[in-house]
Amino acid sequence: MPSDHIRSFGFPRWGEYGKDKDAEAVRMCDYTGCNERGDHPAPKSPGSNERWYFCRPHAAEYNRSWDFFAGMSDEEAKRHMHDNSQSSDAFASARTFEWGGALDENGYSTTEQAAFDTLELDSGAGQDQIKSQYRKLAKLFHPDANPGDPAAAERFHQIQSAYDLLKE
Numbered sequence: 027m028p029s030d031h032i033r034s035f036g037f038p039r040w041g042e043y044g045k046d047k048d049a050e051a052v053r054m055c056d057y058t059g060c061n062e063r064g065d066h067p068a069p070k071s072p073g074s075n076e077r078w079y080f081c082r083p084h085a086a087e088y089n090r091s092w093d094f095f096a097g098m099s100d101e102e103a104k105r106h107m108h109d110n111s112q113s114s115d116a117f118a119s120a121r122t123f124e125w126g127g128a129l130d131e132n133g134y135s136t137t138e139q140a141a142f143d144t145l146e147l148d149s150g151a152g153q154d155q156i157k158s159q160y161r162k163l164a165k166l167f168h169p170d171a172n173p174g175d176p177a178a179a180e181r182f183h184q185i186q187s188a189y190d191l192l193k194e
């Protein structure tokens with residue numbers, strides 16, 4: 027669901043930093059019209075190996091734009107995380123974990139809270155709890171244990187993604 031902002035991102039640009047002859051070629055921020063250094067890589071799409079390079083503020087803006095949970099209340103986000111159906115929303119929520127989503131200034135992001143919720147844990151749960159709950163749920167929803175059950179496969183993917191996000 028790229029926003030208009032993201033569609034306006036141009037091709038990678040290179041520029042020179044410094045005015046003397048030691049000027050170093052640096053990657054410029056990919057955000058249209060921005061002339062800062064782009065030293066914050068971000069996937070062009072969830073799961074993609076291609077990267078945009080942004081300055082810090084634009085990387086943050088890009089992450090916010092891609093955060094599946096952006097603009098949702100916590101309750102809505104939780105509802106989506108509990109949706110085991112094959113809907114595109116459930117798929118998108120699982121993919122969001124793959125690159126963490128937007129981070130809050132302090133405390134847990136909505137994405138992290140949703141990840142705790144996916145693992146059916148309180149958001150203060152420690153690594154031991156996260157690990158044992160992950161093992162329990164992964165076993166329960168593993169495709170081998172649920173042959174031909176796409177809802178279980180989706181849940182399994184969400185559980186893995188949530189664990190990837192929360193493990194140390």
Ligand SMILES: [Zn+2]
Pocket residue numbers: 055056057060061062080081082083084
């Ligand atoms: Zn920028």
